[in-house]
Amino acid sequence: MLREKYKDEIEQILSRYSVKRSALIPLLYVAQRDQGYVTEAAMKEIAQILTLTPPQVYETITFYTMLNLKPVGKFHIQVCKSLMCALVGSDSLIGWIKTKLGIAPGESTADGNFTLSAVECLAACGTAPMMQINDDYYERLTEEKVDRILADLRSTGTSQLKSGPFMWPEAPKAQV
Amino acid sequence: MMPSTTTETVRLTIDGATVTVPKGTLVIEAARRVGVMIPHFCYHPKLKPDANCRMCLVEIEKMPKLQTACSTPVDEGMSVRTATTVVNDAHKSVLEFILANHPLDCPVCDQGGKCDLQDFSHQYTATTSRFVETKRIFQKDYFSALIETQMNRCVQCLRCVRYCDEVMDVKALAPAGRGTMTEIKHFGPHPLDCEFCGGCVQICPVGAITSRLSMYEYRPWMLKRAETVCGYCGDGCQITVQTKDQELIEVNSAHGAGRNNGDLCARGFFGFHAASHPERLTHPLIRRNGALVQATWEDALEFVADQVGKIKAAHSGHSFGGLISGRCTNEELYLFQKFMRVTIGTNSIDSSARYGHLNGLQAMRRVQGTHRWTVSFDDIVAADVLLLVGTNITESNPITGLKVKEAVKQRGAALVTIEALEPAIDTISNIVNLSLHHFCVPATHMRDTILGLLKAVVEQNLVQPDLMQRQPAYVSAVTRALQQISWQDLQAVTGTDTAFFTDAAKVLAGGQRVVILAGQVLLRSERGYSGSLNLLDLLILTGKLDQPGCGFAPLAEENNDQGAVEMGAVAEFLPGPCDITSRADRDRLVTRWKEEPPPNGGASLVEMLDRAGAGILKAMLIVGENPVGSLPAQVRAEESLRKLDLLVCQELFLTETAALAHVVLPVASSMEKSGTFTNTEGHVQAVRPSIEPVGESRPDWEIFVALSILLGSPLEYAESKEILKEIRSLIPGYGSLGPAPVLPRVDRTAVDCYLGDGYQNDLTTRYRLDAPKSRPDGTVQLELVQSLFHSGKLSTRSKGLLQVEGSGVLRINPLDSARFALVDGDRVRLSNAHGEMTTKVKVVGRVPQGLAWFPDHFSQAATHLFDCVIDPVTHVPSIRTTSVSMMKVA
Amino acid sequence: MPKHELILLKNMMQPGYTGSLADYEKTGGYQALRKALGKIAPADVTATVKKSGLRGRGGAGFPTGVKWGFLPKDYQGPRYLCCNADESEPGTFKDRQLMERDPHQMLEGIVLACYAIDAESAYIYIRGEMVLGSKILERAIGEARTAGYIGKNILGTGVNVNVWVHRGAGAYICGEETALLESLEGKRGLPRVKPPFPATHGLYNKPTVVNNVETLANLPHILNRGAEWFAAIGSPPKSTGTRVFCVSGHVKQPGNYEVPMGITIRELVYEHAGGMRSDKPIKAFIPGGASAPFLTPDHLDVKLDFESVAAAGSMLGSGGVTVMEEGTSMVWAALRLMEFFYHESCGKCSPCREGSSWLVQTMRRIVAKRGQMQDLETLSDLCKNIAGRTVCAFGDAEVAPIMSTLKHWRQEYVTLIREAEAANLIMPEPVGAKH
Ligand SMILES: Cc1cc2nc3c(=O)[nH]c(=O)nc-3n(C[C@H](O)[C@H](O)[C@H](O)COP(=O)(O)O)c2cc1C
């Protein structure tokens, strides 16, 4: 039960809003972090916390692309396919990942490690092509960079190639 | 929020025609006034405008873009054009969009012939579509066994979803997904679990949501329609019954129709098949050699007349008793009592109004001199403060419940509730979720809670100052009585502290239009009568009793309980109702009847059974009632009835009681006859037949007529209208059949009389707390409750409702389920000194801790566990609560 | 090096600037707050903003001070500020930089705006994907709260402002202000019918202002340096101040460039973004995010200010400038954007919901060389029938790519259809819903 496991966090979330339902998406994130997707039990529990009906929780989830009602891979690779990225090669990048992982967008690898999605604009058009893996952005991608990222993820679960606080073009380096 | 008394108006022109409408009116409604129908899908007068379909675009002068008529309020001097080329093109194009993904499967769609999309398409579009792409396809789905969805037809107007939320407060439907892939769904992989009001089916402008009870069979134009009134609860909803020959196909209710304004509940919408149940009695039965065998009407009636004559000759009319159901028409109720009083010569008659409705009604008579509400449904909607006491309103009076929801949700009324209900969200709306001040108390302490409110009123100086001046004795007597009660004791029995009472009392006293609704949980309890009186005291003390829009409204459970009393189908009242002892009223009756009813001394329900048991009563005529199935063992109904020399039952089905009868006469259901019903607010409405009487059954009134003739004191009427005419001669204007009830006003003389010394005799007993009952470990308080999906036992013969709720399940609170280590579906044994039963349990959040609810409608196995306490004044037997120990069984 | 003064990106351009509170304070951060709170009347703050000519940077370009002025004066209950950090318009990525690199600049703007409109609660609605951004904001809010810039009794002035980060969950439409409010209320992000406007019936039906990140980030500077200073930058009187243009597409050096409004696209591309990546000429560009109609090389000298771009038949929108080189298929480009809009249509209004699916399918067919000549008329009819007939501006936005490419590059459509006809590929039978 989320309520026991994340008691403080849930209380903190509820305290931010004067109308309880506002806490719905934040609570769904808590549930999704816990199980990787929003389970039916979680929907019911959250409905109860917020005095909503389960269908109200459900309808909200289905509107948003980031909330999952089914499990996704350990690493969810979302490559932007919108025009700005497509202009500089996102389609071939998707093709590259497809051959690397053997899965098409919408599919997961058999080991459950990777899920590949082609998604719409993620607000990184100046550093295209780009992708998001779980919480992190990876930008100015090349095939070689993608290979390193995938290798990093496989071996360490994370990659140093992910973006830091965003700025492009970069600021001039401090003079030593 | 105060409803403004003067409505400002606005003048505008629509297609050149000038119209004046109240400020705030929407353009689409203003257009309707001048006969212009602006095409629309998502708009519905019951719902907040959502303007999503974009069908209702119109031109409004000075606005650059086309505007949606459904969401634009009128403005002074506005000029609207609804039929220009631009507007027409817009309508065409919106339709083209809506039709793009539509499957155009009209030939197999149940909406065919009554579909908005079909109608507008016919009006606007070309016959060929430019859409050549792939249509999106949704799988056909079933919301439940009763509702089928075909979402390819959906126009995504969200009317169903909005209705379910805004009107019903159930929120069971979810628009899932987004864009064209949005699909109306219910929760997860489970079947839809909701109130089954049928609202989504009714409000869908296309054939996306349809009832499975009437599918794929008929086109609207093949069906015959009858406008009639639902025969289940006291709300008295107007329904349209659609039939094909003798087959009942569908029930619905048009927006604007009846007191229900088109809304229905599960019983009304899905429960219409009871009449056509295969077990309907179709022939008279006579007991021969111990068994009931088929007979002809002639034989049966002659047999009855013969026996009646013999018994009457031997033991006089007083040895007869009669019992009739409040489900009969006014005409039948009237004729029944006339038959019993005049032809037979007894006042021992009773009806189902005795089960509780009389408690509220007697209280009104005593305090305010009316036998009806002084408010109507419209006053509930317009109220600014509502107090609900023991109503269980959604389950018992769902449509009255909708009025309360409307008042609270749409108009911001403040709601105070005293209910045996926990606030909880589940699949049925819960009125206390909308409550500002909720007192969660069991029936046994409802009156105590009322006393708490009264105490807060007097202590907080909320008593109307004028009343103190005019009736100091009354005020100080009540105040003194309330001072005897301590807050500690009140807190102990109600579990609520002083401040909460005080706050709620302030809300009540501060309201301008205050309506108090009392329901069966209170009215059928031991404190039903005294609690009602105390509620009336509350209105008096706060100065509301005679104020416009204010009043006390006890809710009738059965469709015509109110009519039963008004027709005099209870021992103590002659038609009117008039006191049986009132000389003037008797005289009026005699001029009409040319005969004098017996003077007095009629027995009520339980007394009749006692007299039968004692051998004093020799014969009974029971019409549509089933005392053996309904009364607790303590009353010994079966034993007593078996002693009768003659038991005649007029019935639809062979009930436990009918099975004991010497003669059983098959009768027509309310789907098969004409007459009138009087609903809970006192509105008299026409009942019209939709089918011919099933088998050889006859309307009850015809049987009374036939018997009276055979008995040589003919009551002759050729049709029920003639009976109504006679009723009107006794009760002037009865059933003017207008759109709304004609409300009585509080009778000043009666009030003065009550305030003078009428309040005195039982004041101390009414103003006393009931001692908290200690409940031993391992026990729960078992209550018989009303279910939303049934009404009495008749609905348990309806296949639609049986699909929603097919058997009796004991509902318990989650804490009790933990205490007794029970989960959904476990079986328990309930036992007490009277006996035992086993049943399945279901854990339901709304049931308060310590209570266990069993649905009245499946109570045959449970009735023997209950106690029976009879009110000394109103003779109402309270039979709905008892204490049982509960144990899990394998 | 830019030849004009940077305002919003100035701090972050300094070597070693981390965006921490200490860094921000070093560059004069939170001085505007000290100057304004309790010293300048809220109404005068609004007046200053009005005078500065600041217009919304979120897309619609509505004058910020005027919007604030719509809030009811005598309303007693709570009021809200919502910072629109949903940044989902394809081609736009400036807010992300402003938030992640200099969060205090926008927080100071938020507190100033709250002060001006008398709101005690502000929500930053940030698009859900920007997890890093939300963490940076949370940290910055924590710093500011500790330092007394946010919270109760700010700087001892008695002013209370609480700021919370609220993450969206993946829906472009939630950038539209009323959909944002719905989403913030925990519902599906469907735009509301207006009127009533958020100014009177916003979050929880209370008076509410929704402002974009960049809009708010300008406030400290306006308060510090005065309305006149700001009003003199750019193309006064109607387009004052700078814009952070997000340049993407076929340029050598894509990225965020802050320039005074009124420079030309030619300057932006060739003097700031390093020119075209392969020295091919520009074929087309979008001046203000995916919702802005495409323009052609003929428009290279149109000034990038609200009026001039509108006069050229497009809009300045969110400041997302996407540049396409010669050789890019415009039908394909329009399809890509149409796919975006189809994916993001919330589904509320029939024309947009059904129209987007119809348009995208027709466009796919044309690109796949299965088009017919009459498709062109259908396309433009559908576009016309969507525009202006929906609850929110999404309807106008989604038809922009097709309408503008049909207008300027109709020939490309025709060529694709001719090829289809030449290959004698006839239309397949429509696959309808089967029963
Ligand atoms: C479909 C649509 C998407 C929008 N997306 C955004 C967005 O991502 N960010 C934003 O700031 N404004 C967006 N807007 C504009 C907002 O509705 C609103 O005008 C803006 O937040 C107001 O802030 P401003 O006055 O500071 O620009 C969008 C508008 C529409 C119609």
Ligand code: SF4
């Ligand atoms: S199912 Fe019917 S009522 Fe519901 S949204 Fe669709 S068309 Fe409207």
Ligand code: FES
């Ligand atoms: S009826 Fe007006 S938009 Fe649907």
